[in-house]
Amino acid sequence: MTSPLRNAALATLAAATTLAAQDAPKPTADFVRDVLPILESRCFECHRAPYEDERGRRRNPKGGLRLDTRELLLLGGDGGPVVVAGRPGDSALYTRTVLPADDPDIMPEKGDPLTPAQADVLKRWIAAGAPFGDWTGATTEPAPPVPATSGRATLYARLAADLAPPAAATLRTALGAHGRAEPLVDAGSLLRVSYPAHQESVDTAALRALGPLAAHVAELDLRRTPLTDLAGLPRLPRLVRLDLGSTRVDDAALRALRELPELRSLSLCGTPVTDRGLATLAELPALEHLYLWQSAATAAGVATLRARRPALHIVLAPELPADAPPQRQPERPRRR
């Protein structure tokens, strides 16, 4: 029920409150005794540290505003500061509580407006310079320990530190007509290089051409290329993933991989690599994942490599489902 008459009445009431306050100056509001209870009961539900509500939903502070710590209360929200010490008329923490009840900006958004007495406490506290006493409030650390980045992002961030992206001209010459580079980090300084649809064009010269990009190549996809060796592969100090699947790269060629200090993942799926080549791989300091399906490596060779590198994840053959028709489970559900 809103009407001009009601608004006028409210305005009069607000004016009366103001006048009353001027007539008989009240003592300064104490933050912990007078202000905090109002904030706790009427503001914190929306303006406090992120939390999970009873339904498991993460609730972030509305408008980016938190009132539960001194530091963040003074910092304000998305719209800027909400408290200007000494000037309640410029402080949204007060002014938005005394708007007409039907104003879309009134705070609190839910429930009844603050009582005139409550609004007056806020006003007097701000007018007195917004003293907090020794209150500092909740810790300003964000509550739930949510990892900001994945392990992979952390790794790439480290590798990309202080690395400027390559120049466009360098990219053009290094990639030739068929190479494709995609950025792996924000600035484009680490790249994933592949030759989609033109794998057959990749030869020693194409690998050698990558030289000027050597600092930037973190992932290199050479799957299904006709390569038989890695002559021409420049030293790639930041190469993390290398896919040589379905190439003819052999044991001797793997020696070139010793120049790859950051190599973590290597696919030799469908290559003629044998157990002899695995000995070279044991020397790769950072290697974590090795794929050997359909290669010439054997279980015995893999066992030897595992003994030397127990933490290495090696896939020699996938555990594929049986090719027999699906088996029925012994415990069949019965109709109720």
Add this chain to the structure above:
Amino acid sequence: MVNRSLRNAMRGADLPTRREFVSMAARGLLGVAAMPFLPRALAQSNAGREITAGVVPTAHRAIYVYLSGGLSHLDTFDPKPGNDAMGPMQTIGTNVDGIRVGQFLPRLARQMDKVCVVRSMWSNQGAHEQGRYFMHTSYALRGTIRHPSLGAWLGSIRGSANPTLPSHVTIGGDAFTAQVGFLGSQFAPLPIGDPEAGLQNAARADGIDEATFRRRIERLQQMNERFLAAHGSRLGQAYDEAYAQAVELMGSRDLLAFDLGQESAALRDAYGRERVGQACLLARRLVEHDVRFVEVVVGGWDTHNENFEALEERLPPLDQALAALLADLDARGLLEETLVVVATEFGRTPQINDQRNGRDHHPKAFSCLLAGGGIRGGHVHGSTDARGEEITAGRVTVADFNATIATALGLPVDEVYHSPSGRPFQVANKGQPVREVFA
């Protein structure tokens, strides 16, 4: 910093241009999209700044298996052993301590170390078409606009990875699954009906030999050249390009990506010879050829009637297909950079309806899966109560789930893009990624 080329693409999509008409014609006639072949992608992706807003991709491609109809979470990925809500369904352990699944998933149970189960999915759409559309686009279905699904966003923001193949393929979809929305037809999913039939009408017609075909194309070019010389027009050139691209694909090695005959019989058997198995195998072939986003739609999960008998029939082929897909991708080293998603529009009620022995729609708690592509395997996110009725922790809205997929694929979820009519949209409708599911 809004991606300029995307914006241009959107602006151009306001009205279907002649170029788009040509593109659609090529799609219809040849089953290919003409536009992704345009040579914009290289320069754009190499610039590095256009596609990112602080997002490091953990996956370069995705296989999105969509279980149309609403998969019963209780009978599959969020079982409640001993509770009467389970009815006759038994549970089995997996290769991850503490994770149990329904009894008809024994093969997938052995791959759970690669899978993150999200048990706290939440939707507010309880009808199939609305729910399916919501799950795909993060926006509610409404009459005034069509929203893009993730595959279309991915193609438009990160570009096509393979210059001769479309960036987005859907196997067995319908009008409420993969959407191109307002993004322009070049990002629309290429529809494949039957995985075993592959891409239709991409070969020369019977009775036309190579020489005849070349002669006809040359004749066409001569006529076009004369026309273009006389009436020089950009639109005429667009026709030329569409033909050239289509002919390029016809002669491309990558056309074999669509041919399941290239796979060994043993591997085809391992995926299962049912449609879902062969569709998952085709999806693996396509992502291996750098198609960015492949959706496999599998129906039949709307088990209002005889829930347990229906699942006994439908789950084993799905179990086999998903288990084979994960094992196969992993053994090739592709799982590290391929995100596998299993999604559905909602779960099903803990109450077993008496007359029909089935379960009804239950959007307020259900389960989806994520695997590969930077996802933490052997992990469960969120939980439901003792009957699987309400979420008790870690609620993930549909928008949050899609924001998680988008983040893995390097799409900025906070960036605002404008439709041709100027309305603001975000990739996952303001959803925020669930950071905990990343390794």
